[in-house]
Amino acid sequence: MKLRTIALGTLFSLGLVALAVGTLQRREGAAQTQQEGSGALANSAESSALELPSNPGHQPGADSMGGGVYGVVAATPFRLKSGYRHDWSAENPYVSGGWLVVLLVEPSMVHPRQTQEPVLMGGDMPLERINQGELSGHVVAILPAKLDASGLPPALDSIEFYFATPQLPEQLDRSRAAFELERAQQKGTVPFGAESVSEARAVGGQALQLQGRLELIEAAAKWISRFASDEHELAEILSNQRG
Amino acid sequence: MVRVTDAPNTGVPSAHRAASTRIRFAALTKAASCACLLAWGLSARPAAQESLAGSSGGGSFGFAPGADPGELADGSLLGRSAKGIPGLLRRELAGESLPEYPHFQYVRSFHAGENLRVAFDPQTREGIPDGPHDLFVVEAKSARAWVAQPALTDVRGASQSIVLSGGSIAQNIFLVDEGSLSGDAGTGFGVAYDIVLDVDQSGTLSPGDVIDGAAKNGDRPGLYVVRDPIQAGPLDVTEIDYSVPDGPQAAFRSENTFYPTNIASMGQLPLVVISHGNGHNYRWYDHLGFHLASYGFIVMSHQNNTGPGINSASLTTMTHTDAILKHQATIAGGVLNGHINSSRMVWFGHSRGAEGIVRAYDRILTGNYSPTEYTHEDIVLLSSIAPTDFQGPNQTNPHDVNYNLWTGGADGDVNGCASCNLCQTFHLHDRADGTRMSVYLHGAGHGAFHNGGGSLVASGPCQVGRNETHRIMKGYMMPMVQYFVRGQQAGEDYFWRDYESFHPPTAPLDNACAVVDLTYRPGVGPADFVIDDFQSEFSAAVSSSGGALLSTVDEYAEGRLDDGNSNFSDIASDSMNGMTYGGPGDDTRGCVFQWSTDGQSLIFELPEGERDLTQYDFLSMRACQVTRDFLTSSADAPLTFTIGLSDENGNSQRIHTGAFGPGLEEPYPRSSCGSGSGWSNEFETIRIRLTDFQRDESALDLSQVESVGLFFGQSFGSRFGRIGLDDLMLTKE
DSSP states (O other): OOOOOOOHHHHHHTTHHHHHHHHHHHHHHHHHHHHSOGGGGTTHHHHTOOOOOOOTTSOTTOOOOTTSEEEEEEEEEEEEEEEEEOTTSTTOOEEEEEEEEEEEEOGGGGOOOSSOEEEEEETTEEOEEOSOOTTTOEEEEEEEOOOOTTSOOOOGGGOOEEEEEEEOGGGOOHHHHHHHHHHHHHTTOOOOOHHHHHHHHHHHOSOEEESSHHHHHHHHHHHHHHHOGGGHHHHHHHTTOOO | OOOOOOOTTTOSOHHHHHHHHHHHHHHHHHHTTOHHHHHTTOSSOHHHHHHHTTOOOSOOOOOOTTTOTTSSTTSSOOOSBTTBOTTOEEOOOEEEEOSSTTOEEEOSEEETTSOEEEEOOGGGOTTOOOOOEEEEEEEOOOHHHHHHOOBOOOTTSSOEEEOOOSSOGGGGEEEEESSOSOOOOTTSSOEEEEEEEETTOOSBOOTTOEEEOOOGGGOSOSEEEEOOTTSOOSSOEEEEEEEOSSSSOTTSOEEEEEEETTGGGSOOEEEEEEEOOTTOOTTSOHHHHHHHHTTTOEEEEEOOOOSSOHHHHHHHHHHHHHHHHHTTTTGGGGTTTTOEEEEEEEEEEETHHHHHHHHHHHHHHTTSOOOSSOOGGGEEEEEEESOOOSSOTTTSOOTTSEEEEEEETTBSSSOOOTTOGGGOTHHHHHHOOSOEEEEEETTBOGGGGSOSOSOOOBOSSSOBOHHHHHHHHHHHHHHHHHHHTTOOGGGGHHHHSOTTTSOOTTSOTTOTTOOEEEEEEOOOOTTOEEEEOSSSOOSTTBOTTSOBEEEOSEEEEEEESBOSSSSOOOOTTOTTTTOBSOOTTOOOEEEEEEEOSTTEEEEEEOOTTOOOGGGOOEEEEEEEEOTTOHHHHHHOSOBOOEEEEEETTSOEEEEEGGGSSSOBOOOOOOOOSSSSSOOSOOOEEEEEEGGGGGOTTOOOOGGGEEEEEEEESTTTSOSSEEEEEEEEEEEOO
8 A cells, every 4th residue: 555645634643643553553563573573573674664544635655654643733943053962873973953843643652661772863863862762652852954045954854754773873873774765765755745834834833043952852842732732741841851 | 529628727728838839840840940939938948848747937927016007097107196106006896706717807888787896817916915905896087086075985885705725717716795895887888987095995996005096087896887778767758749841852851859858958969860761761760769778878860861861861861960950940840959069979870771871971071061060070970770781892991980781691682692792791890990890690681670560570580579689679779879889988898898698688688599799999199000901912921011921721712802703602612602701892801711620720920019018908809600500500609719829939829709698600501592500601700808918827917929829729719610700800999
């Protein structure tokens, strides 16, 4: 079945959150097997992606559902006056802007474990996951990106979102990231469609002009409260990082 | 399993004697030319046979006044000076009775409310008349203090009259207290006492008296009475939650700190930093925070950036440690200001955080990172719960810092299976060059070590819950930090004494699933001697110290302590099956072997020049059952064997390991990771005081020990079995 892009409103109308929770319940039984040695995890990024029922309201062929990322729920570009280093890739690129996004993901992909986890990717860049998202299926994440002359990151509908093979993000270098992207593309992962992105942008609100990472995290905390309310404790902690 | 019984007045189990004949004929055909075998009675020399039968073969180990290294309380021959009282006899006296030879084990720590016994070994009481004498239990003093105040005041209210007898130490064991002695040391651990035999009944410590204690500086008392380390300490505790303004990356700046409520009236307190694991929460370690703070520690648990990996986690540990030191004047209004002892810090981590703390130490030590407020020398203990091993030996290495490991046998995440090198917790432990100890808890899952609720992340039978896991954690963590951070010696007994015979009084003994295995290896220094750690001299006929190694056991193999394939299935070609102590790049080695015939043995000859064992206190080794082996599965019980010493005069003495506890535990009976049942191999430390080999009529001369022997089979312990062995060494206390 060809997988389809589903916009935010459609996701909720389809009861996808409930579907995700259902998946989580099924995963409880599978988790033990996955955790019995990391080897069992090796293909989980490919094997555990859900196939959603096709949605006649959307065009086929413009979807990004192949790698455990079901949809983009909210997105806004951000720009920082004072940047920081991105810990989630081997090169530690300097972050002065990018996308703050909320992605709807397959919960088993973000089940916490100490061994290698599937790495959430945006194109050839690992995202920084701010919350767990296991119960809600909603992951608030930061995608660092180069800003263009107008101070904007690359268009969101040009970026594939997917889970790469389990590994440590800080060990994932450019060449490995390129390999993961190519692999995902070969498996049919494509960027979210313009309509999805447009809806997500509408939810995300206006672009963020921030002082630095601290403010970015505070913005992320608000989205955790909104989209992953089970993690309200984390949201509260992230809202109080000023010392 | 067959337990040997004592032979009256000889100290040699009768079954051991019976077995010796069989050894003699069996071994002669294999290695008759080896002198050390001859000493074990493996030749036709009558003297050797007599010694095996328990008769004196000469080489007595008397303690002539003025010549005994333990003669004086301060270890030197001095007059009545500031350093000690002349003519005192210093002896180990306090200990516990054993069900078989050597009948009594001299130890350091006793739990409050439990019986306290002393024993006089007739072998070492030359010059001491039978009595009657007055036995005193007194407050411990240094040798210097005894000179100034020699009067004896029994803490029990009155001294006790005893009469010594000859023969066995078993006839000279005296119950001196039935639990009345206080173990309340406030925030410390262990109330120190000395035992004095007032030979002349003068009521003062005077020449000719016997004392257990009175060491230099008072740091080696006769004994400690300790409180139950699981119970909270005397101090009220305040918990605060806050963020530091800089240092750790934003999103990871929160700290949850526990400190004694009356800290304002206290001096500087040690700092324990807790680094959680991936997907965990810094607020999940209240059980440790409240517990240790009630004993006067400051405990700070911080947000940890574990998602990217181990380097990020390690950076978070380092920057949080910097941050609490740097901002102590402003945190919670400055309540901690001036009260953090930054030179006595502990890093404690869980899973990725557990590897992170070791990586952090490695980074500082190797110059990869430089903290601003402390150095690596300020970290005195690393304690890891279920650490991952992503980075390998070149980056995650405890080096020479004290290292402690916690492993749950039912861990469903860092699970220890042979297929997953980064899930094998013992890698980091075996890389530690300094003092290292481990606690292995059967049935504990990955999530059982924190108190965040939710899944135990456990797999396997007979699981142990959070409450029981936390009781064991408290029961060992407290003695550990008291020992390594505060130098309180009472904690050390917890590391090596068999859990079944010595454990925190409220440990969950009512749960048969809560099986605990312990290993302890003090840092190997120039004062110690490694007989065989299998790290060099890879020939099966030579130990790493260069002495001959004579084996009559079956399927003896040396090698890296790393399972040879990706599962725990019992396959003949995988001699190191179940070993998870080393991964790629690690060089930790040991040996495995098995026995099914009575009298099979391993004899380690000591090199010339290394045979004076009087300079050491303990013979120790670590050993384990080999998982899923047919013999292990068939035994399905703890295994015991017998350890012996033989001197150059042909005198020998043996001790059954079952005297100290049930023996080497069978592996945790977890399946998966291949076929069969039994999880990874669990080393346990066996540590025997060398003078235990001189009990009763033993003629063994510790000044000229020729070989150390391990004897197997029904006359020596378990009828059959397959075990791993490593770190056979002689250590000082």
